[in-house]
Amino acid sequence: MSEVKFSKEHEWIKLDGDTATIGITQHATEMLGDIVFVELPEIGSSVAKDGNAGVVESTKAASDIYTPVSGEIIENNQSIVDDPAKVNSDPENEAWFFKLKITNKSEMDSLMNKEEYEKFSKESGN
Amino acid sequence: MDNKITALNSLHKKYGAKLVSFAGYEMPIQYSKGIIEEHKSTRENAGIFDVSHMGQLFIKGASSLAEDLEKIFPVELKSCKLNQSKYSFLMNDEAGIHDDLIITKVVDGFNIVLNAACKHSDFKLLKELLGDKYEMNLSEELSLIAIQGPKAVKILEKIIYGVSELKFMNGNSFNYLDESIYITRSGYTGEDGFEISMKNKHAELFTEKLINEGANLIGLGARDTLRLEAGLCLYGHDMDINKSPIEASLKWAISKNRIISGGFIGFEKIKSQIENGISKVRVGIKPEGRIIARENTVIFSEDNKNIGKITSGTFGPSIQVPIAMGYIENSFSKIDTKIFLEVRGKKYPASVSNLPFYKKSYVKGVNK
Known part of the structure; x- marks a missing residue:
């Protein structure tokens, strides 16, 4: 399994063969606050890199979720739809958002590694 | 434009507040535990709210004041008992709401608590309506701290003896550190609670005492979820100048x-x-x-x-x-x-x- 990569929109992505698992980062959940609603992309739908792929709502506001790579959705995590608070408690493991079949692995190249992401999220202050 | 701060600003920071700009003030939207925890702790225990950004307007005057205020507000003020509070609105001729407020009869007149975003325009409007007949003061020296929740009464009673005797929507003066402070039994969360008006210089230590007795600081985020669960209107959202109290179901x-x-x-x-x-x-x-x-x-x-x-x-x-x-x-x-x-x-x-x-x-x- 490859290393975890990160996007500027605060998503994490883990690639296993052609299958990418995508979720939002701990840092993102800290910015969002308590998550009370999750909407995920439908299985079988196609999503394009940096395109809309779901919504999370905190007690304060709604935020779009973007996919860091293009592909076809093959699985979504219903357990976070039923219990959105899971996203706050374990965002980078159990509370993954969706899995997709990646269409272009080179899209991974522009993403950040953990160290770069930590620097990015600290510097951007968001 | 620079935001104003309240007397509790450094205390907010000390307790991990996320501060936001609200009605010209730097105010806490939440503290480190988050909105849901804050909300629940208010419903189950007691929450402390810094509402010092709200306007505290004092109008001094004799008996003609009640009569003149009745020409403005749709409540009975001539018959209002000493220390009794009433919820009301400042309207225009078309019954559009300029602001909603709490008006309380005090010894030498009335005090009115106004929304932060409206307080200066309210003051101007009331000054125009009342003329120079009465002394009017929109206080900058006073903080306003609310404590809300089922344990609010027990906690506050430990610090200010006698508050448990207050009836809902009634207030009184109490002694605190050899000074007179004014407390009303009121709030905006759907819980029992109190609003305490005291000099800015005492606000921080007083709030620390409430925290030591077991109350938690609550930000604007949970204040919003609490008031919405209680079905209460937020000015500028659920009511404004284009809506009348009748349309607002009030x-x-x-x-x-x-x-x-x-x-x-x-x-x-x-x-x-x-x-x-x-x-x-x-x-x-x-x-x-x-x-x-x-x-x-x-x-x-x-x-x-x-x-x-x-x-x-x-x-x-x-x-x-x-x-x-x-x-x-x-x-x-x-x-x-x-x-x-x-x-x-x-x-x-x-x-x-x-x-x-x-x-x-x-x-x-x-x-x-």
Whole structure:
């Protein structure tokens, strides 16, 4: 399994063969606050890199979720739809958002590694 | 423009507040535990709210003051007892609401608590209406701290002896550090609680005492979910200059005698709305499922007609479902009427609901 990569929109992505698992980062959940609603992309739908792929709502506001790579959705995590608070408690493991079949692995190249992401999220202050 | 700060600003920071700009002040939206924890701790224990950004207006005057204020506000003030508080509004001639407020009869006049965003324009307007007849002071020296929740009374009583004797919507002066402070039994969360007006210089230590007795600091975020569960309006959202108290379902706050006798600003419009009806009215709305309908969400009828707009919407942490309020065409305002809410281009089913969403269930023997 490859290393975890990160996007500027605060998503994490883990690639296993052609299958990418995508979720939002701990840092993102800290910015969002308590998550009370999750909407995920439908299985079988196609999503394009940096395109809309779901919504999370905190007690304060709604935020779009973007996919860091293009592909076809093959699985979504219903357990976070039923219990959105899971996203706050374990965002980078159990509370993954969706899995997709990646269409272009080179899209991974522009993403950040953990160290770069930590620097990015600290510097951007968001 | 630089934000003002309240006397509790450094205390907010000390307790991990996320600060935001609100009505010209730097205020805490939440502390380190987050909105849901803060919300629940207010419902189960006691929460402390810094509401010092709100306006505390004092108008001094003899008996003619009550009479003159009755020409402005739709409540009975001549017969108002000493230390009694009343909820009211400042309206224009068309009964549009400039602000909602709490007015309390005090020894030498009245004090009025105003919304932060409106306080300076309210002051100007009231000054114009009352002229130079009375001494008016919008205090900069006073903080306003609220403590709300089932344990508020026990906690505050430990610091200020005698507050437990106060009745709801009544106030009194108390001694604190050899100074007189003013406390009312009131609040905006649907819980029992108090609002304490004291000099800025005492506010921080006093708040630390409340924390030491077990109350938690609560930010604007949980204040919003608490008041919305309690079905209470937020000025600038659920009411504004384009809505009347009748449309805002706040007729209960206009005293019955004043509806008959009139003589206050906006009376003609209020009277005509009561007699002839209104086209839109504020209602509670419960979405089905977990979808959250935020402010400005459009409301549709079952036959797809645009019938109104959401003015406040969130997730209710104590009732574990999404809740909203909005203005809807009167013919759709009956409880349980099925409606649809358009969120991100999709229509979701919802129904018109009773308010409040959250009702306090008092357990006998608990408040010993």
